[in-house]
Amino acid sequence: MVFMAPWRVGKTHLLELLGGWEQTDGTAYAALAARIRLLIIDGRITPGARLPSERDLAASLALSRTTVNAAYTMLRSEGYLQSRQGSGSVAQIPGRPPELPLPRPGDIIDLSRATCTAAPGTHAAAVRALDRLPPRLTTDGYELAGLPELRVKLAERYSRQGLPTNPEEIFVTSGSQSAISLVARTFVAPGDRVVVESPGYPHAFSALRAAGARLLPFRMDASAGWDVDGFDLAVRRSVPTLAFLMPDFHNPTSRSMTIDERRRVVATAEAHGMVVVSDEATAELALDGQDALPPIASFAHRPGSVIVIGSASKTVWGGLRVGWVRTSVENVDRLIAARMANDLGAAVIDQLVYSEMLTDFEPVLEFRRDALRASRDALQSALSTLLPSWTMSPTRGGIASWVKLDEPVSSAMTIAARARGLLIGAGPWFGLDGEFEQFIRVPITVGTEAIERAVEILADAEDDVHLGSHAGTYPVGARRL
Incomplete structure (x- = not known):
């Protein structure tokens, strides 16, 4: 195995990620190791990243070097760190995490990702798409901006939603994450x-x-909404280049921006020459029959000042790698030029399949909304019965609920649940600086039976978290030594 440490997690950044790791009584080195382990497991510390030295971390945390050495030693023994003299300690994912024995197939409930199985009709659409493939085989198959017929259908959908769009303003990608990147x-x-x-x-x-951005937090709350005044102040003080938002059924809180919030955000952005990127992958997933709000891009007065990102993954299937960007023709040209460094277009067959699905899309949306609604209701019922002190955010659409715990123990709950076969994202994973320890995201993209079982596991895990131990793994928090 080649030992490489191509990038470093700075001590300041690690302190932000650690957050309130020392929240309850227990052994400090074990609690520190547990929090770093969780950061590696859920991706906040990327495998291959070099951690601060024991001396630097001890000084930053006001701990003895012996305590930090014991934490690093525990992580090395478990396979989460690899260390060499003079090279430091590098994060890695072991083959078998010690706190989670190799499960039997079907034993794991994975709520770490808010993903759905395929909608009905996907296979039939694929069959029809294959029938339409032969004429494409006489071309080179590279469509830098996307298949013309798919661009036409997407433009028509935006126009029907109140956002007049030409096909030339659509740029097709291999999924929304590809579009964001x-x-x-x-x-x-x-x-x-x-x-x-x-x-x-x-x-x-x-x-x-990865693009080199310095991120500035724009505070929002599941109950109060977006801090638009704070947004305006941040823009005036820092002159950012871009803002990335999810105005419709926001992930993880499920809240949607009001019309006034949309108008004010776009006005502020345009006044300062910045671009708003609106991720609308969940925009069509209203669960309670409410009317759709005007797209945030409909409030723009300058072409290209709002870039809209969409995706087939939340409505149809994640295995259908189709995403897109709706923006000005000039921006589409820039994206085409930039994409050539990484790919030369999205897969033709995937675009054909999605184009077939769009021909009669309302039944697809009805199916997805019905399934998400049933799981949301099951989650609300199970939490009310088994964890009544937890508070579920109003979930009127989207793919997940933002649940407030009765104590700031989200990371501890995540590890305790993992030991019982439930993978779920801790609240701090969705923040920038280790906050949101009193929250956990619960996707509603699995069936009601899995939702109910997940809540049972969380209720069981809560008992151990409050007792200060996790099924033989580590104490929840720590006193500093």
Whole structure:
């Protein structure tokens, strides 16, 4: 195995990620090891990243070096760190995490991702798409902006939603994450400031940081909504290049921006020459029959000042790698030029399948909404019965609920649940600086039976978290030694 440490987790950044790791009584080194282990497991510390030295971390945390050495030693013995003299300690994912024995197939409930199985009709659409493939085989198959017929259908959908769109303003990608990454690389230069929601979408944070962005938090709350005054102040003070938002059924809180919030955000952005990127992958997933709000891009007065990102993954299937960008023709040209460094177009067959699905899309949306609604209701019922002190955010649409715990023990709950076969994202994963320890995201993209079992596991895990131990893994918190 080649030992490489190509990048470093700075001690300041690690302190932000650690957050309130020492919240309850227990052994300090074990609690510190447990929090770093969780950060590696859920991706906040990327495998291959070099951690601060024991001396530097001890000084930053006001701990003895012996305590930090014991934590690092525990992580090395478990396979989460690899260390060499003079090279430091590098994060890695072991083959078999010690706190989670190799499960039997079907024993794991994976709520770490808010993903759905395929909608009915996907296979039939694929069969029809294959019938339409032969004429394409006489071409080279590269469609830099996307298949013309798919661009036409997407433009028509936006126009029906109150956002007049030409096919030339649509750019097709291999999924929404590909779109986010490409937009970041195209419109963000290293060192540029970018405003992001907090809590927000972690994979967008990663894509923006990879482009060199410096992220500025834009506070929002499941009950109070977006801090638009704070947004205006941040823009005036920092002059960011871009803002990344999810105005419709926001992930993880499920809240949608009001009309006034949309108008004010766009007005502020345009007044300061910045671009708003609107991730609308869940925009059509209203669960209670409410009317759709006007798209945030409909409030723009300057072409290209709002870039809209869409996806087939939340409505149809994640295995259908189709995403897109709706923006100005000039921005589409920039994206085409930038994409050539990474790919030369989305898969033709996937685009044909999605084009077939769009021919009669309302039944697809009805199916997805019905399934999400049933799981949301099952989650609400199970929490009311088994964890009545937890508070579920109003979930009127989207793919997940933002649940407030009665204590700030989200990371501890995540590890305790993992030991019982439930994978779920801790609240701090959705923030920038280790906050949201009193929250946990619960996707509603699995069936009601899995939702009910997941809540049973969380209720069982809560008992051990409050007792200060996790099924033989580690104490929840720590006193500093």
